[in-house]
Amino acid sequence: MPVYELNGRKPEIGAGTWVSPSAEIIGDVRIGMNCWIGPCAVIRGDFGTIIIGDGTAVEDGVVIHTPSLVSIGTQVTIGHAAVIHGSTVGDFAVIGMNSTLGDNAQVGRWSIVAEHSLVKKNQVVPDFKLYAGCPAVEKGDITETYREVMQMGKQLYNELVNQYLSTLRQTG
Numbered sequence: 001m002p003v004y005e006l007n008g009r010k011p012e013i014g015a016g017t018w019v020s021p022s023a024e025i026i027g028d029v030r031i032g033m034n035c036w037i038g039p040c041a042v043i044r045g046d047f048g049t050i051i052i053g054d055g056t057a058v059e060d061g062v063v064i065h066t067p068s069l070v071s072i073g074t075q076v077t078i079g080h081a082a083v084i085h086g087s088t089v090g091d092f093a094v095i096g097m098n099s100t101l102g103d104n105a106q107v108g109r110w111s112i113v114a115e116h117s118l119v120k121k122n123q124v125v126p127d128f129k130l131y132a133g134c135p136a137v138e139k140g141d142i143t144e145t146y147r148e149v150m151q152m153g154k155q156l157y158n159e160l161v162n163q164y165l166s167t168l169r170q171t172g
Contacts, residue, residue, distance in 0.1 A: 057157035
């Protein structure tokens, strides 16, 4: 597993979490249980602390870094090639593909940051809101229908963790 201690800071990875062999986890990183860390993800806790809650999916090519603290809640989905820098993400949120969260950005519980969006430094996305654009602006509320669809996606990643842990084999 691509996990590296740096300056006495060693990552902690919870039981049942799958980490891609091409991901890199460095330094003061705490990953919860039953998470999925995709190919080429970089989670770099060299300057600060990164905490990722249980059941969170960090998709392919995601970069997470901080000068101080990144706190990501439980059952969060972080889309392909997103960048999270010094930010806070609430439980059950979705960060869309190629989105960027700047320093001290806050994304609330059950919120969605749409694909290719920029949540600027110090910007706050409240709980149960959909934000999109560059810079990201409010587009509406997260309805019960949104939440049901989001929960189905999170369930797919929960199942994927088990599939990767039990059936993924290198060939050739």
